[in-house]
Amino acid sequence: MRSMPWLAAVGAALVALAVAVGAVMFTGIPPAHAAVGLHVSGTDIVEANGQKFVMRGVNHPHVWFTSQTKSFADIKALGANTVRVVLGSGKRWGPSTDVANVISLCKQNRLICVLEVHDTTGYGEEGAAASLDEAADYWISQKSALVGQENHVVINIGNEPIGNNNAAQWTSATTAAIQKMRSNGFEHLLMVDAPNWGQDWQYVMRDNAQTILNADSKRNTVLSIHMYAVFNSAAAITDYLNRFRDNGWPLVIGEFGWRFGANEVDHETLLSEAVSRGLGYLGWSWSGNTDPILDMAAGFDPNQLTTWGQRIFNGANGIKATAKEATIYSGGATPTVTSTTPTSTPTSSGSCRVAYVMNTWNTGFTTNITVTNTGSSTINGWRLVFTLPGGQTITNGWSASYAPTSGQVTATNAGWNGNLAPGGSTTVGFQATHTGNTTEPASFTLNGAPCQVA
Structure with a gap:
């Protein structure tokens, strides 16, 4: 989620992007070990039947608008195959105790459900934020609703879990959270967000990606980058994506906005690169933003798509043109x-x-x-x-x-x-x-x- 404290990093981020960085060593990723349901295979996410699944969807701010359950059907009707659902652990929002119902709504509407704890946003810079360890505890508290849903659910452990203060702590915190989830019996595909309010402008996730992937005993973690104004040029986007591709690391674009101003994310390049590379993307966000410029549907009304909504759903390389429904909803065969x-x-x-x-x-x-x-x-x-x-x-x-x-x-x-x-x-x-x-x-x-x- 785009947050005001993040804006202070933009100037430094743009300078950092102009600095040449050294190549990183290719180490590859071991194959998944007895993966259940959705899982990582090389750089791809695949279903239990081995069919590649590419996320095409949007973020839905469920924890703040719990009555907007029709949004799941509306998002599906516009062509999405995935919805990333905002939940709260109780530290700042929630707690979201309706996980079973959220999963049911996803399944009824033939959507893959990415569930995320939003309380972790900006930890270390945002004083009220929850730690990744606390987020893992929340998932453990909801385990009964999650076990058995591995074909339909991805667990995004914590949203933008570290701010700009001491972003280096992200590596150890993320490693510990993954291991805590696995030691408590979770088999799901795990998604982990980058630090720097999700934008990784100090390259902590990029430079420690292999460490994180190796920390997962199931070899079933996908990395997630959030692209906003740090990624306001084609060069910034392609350079970042190239590093992950060249090293064989699985990546999704878990959040991004659009170029409503000259210094905003180059969403057209982002969309075309994601499609050409087979990368999943999840736009922010369906509706209800404090800054409505990022709303896709005005007032949660699918008949009132904004400029942003029209672009991501109906534009070139958008959801309608590129999304394919998960085969779990079509009897195990490609739709x-x-x-x-x-x-x-x-x-x-x-x-x-x-x-x-x-x-x-x-x-x-x-x-x-x-x-x-x-x-x-x-x-x-x-x-x-x-x-x-x-x-x-x-x-x-x-x-x-x-x-x-x-x-x-x-x-x-x-x-x-x-x-x-x-x-x-x-x-x-x-x-x-x-x-x-x-x-x-x-x-x-x-x-x-x-x-x-x-």
């Missing part, structure tokens, strides 16, 4: 992705083109629809009409309104995507149920004119 093929002969005189891509499972599916203006005039407001095959019913939608929810459906543009310049496109979508028929609509019209199917 079926049906690419659209033409269902009618394209006409060269058409003024629109539609790409309709489905991701199906037992009784449901999600669909992304990309509408492109192939004409020579700007479209000012649009209505896309198509007929859903029998047995298909829309349950949630994004980036457009849908009426009715079955049969002949009209998708009407949102306020922000109604204008399509020549060659311009927009992507909308929905989640739906089916009774066995997963065929696609036979045709589409945009403002009454037939569209090509791409």
Whole structure:
């Protein structure tokens, strides 16, 4: 979480990033030992069946907004496969005693659940913060809700566990917390955040990564970097990610914001690099921030996505375009992705083109629809009409309104995507149920004119 004490480090961080650093020795990571459920394999996170799983999701501030349980379904409907859930140990917030219910909400909505204790934020600089040892004690107190959930749950021991004062203590504190978790019988994939309020601008995590990974008797720990203004250039991002890749260390981007100002994180580079490298990412945050510039959904309303929300869910290299559901939710097999093929002969005189891509499972599916203006005039407001095959019913939608929810459906543009310049496109979508028929609509019209199917 972005915190005010962290801002004092920005100037020093940017200087530090300009200093050349020496190469670190490649030592590799031993294979996981009898891993259960989600686990590390080399630099990847994989499921129990060996299928690679790449986190694509957001952070949800559950401990401060415990009534916002609908957020789990809303986040899923927008395409996420993971949600990082903020919990409290009772030292500063909470205690969160509803862990079992949180896990149930994740599973009901086919999300992998990353659970984190937020009380540790800025320890050593923030006087009220909990230690990692206290965070481990909290997890031990919740063990009955966690054991047996290794396929669905990642335990992020403590959020941003050390501030900028004596960041070097992170190595011993993290080592001890991992070992305490293992000695108390936890088999889960563990996630550990960097010091310096998560941003590691003094490179303590980077330079001691192998020590931390070796401390885990299960060889089942993934490192997590939080990227905000320290990572405001492509060079800063790629250099940091390269160090982990070159040394074979597993890494996720557990938090990050967006470039709402010149000195903020270069989120476009971050997203493209994460996708090209197969790294998981979890954006901060769904809603409820003290500084609403970091909210993705205004007032927790999925129909009011902010600029940030639109970018992370619907933008290039965003969640909708790159997320794949965990196979634990699809019977142990890779989810079926049906690419659209033409269902009618394209006409060269058409003024629109539609790409309709489905991701199906037992009784449901999600669909992304990309509408492109192939004409020579700007479209000012649009209505896309198509007929859903029998047995298909829309349950949630994004980036457009849908009426009715079955049969002949009209998708009407949102306020922000109604204008399509020549060659311009927009992507909308929905989640739906089916009774066995997963065929696609036979045709589409945009403002009454037939569209090509791409």
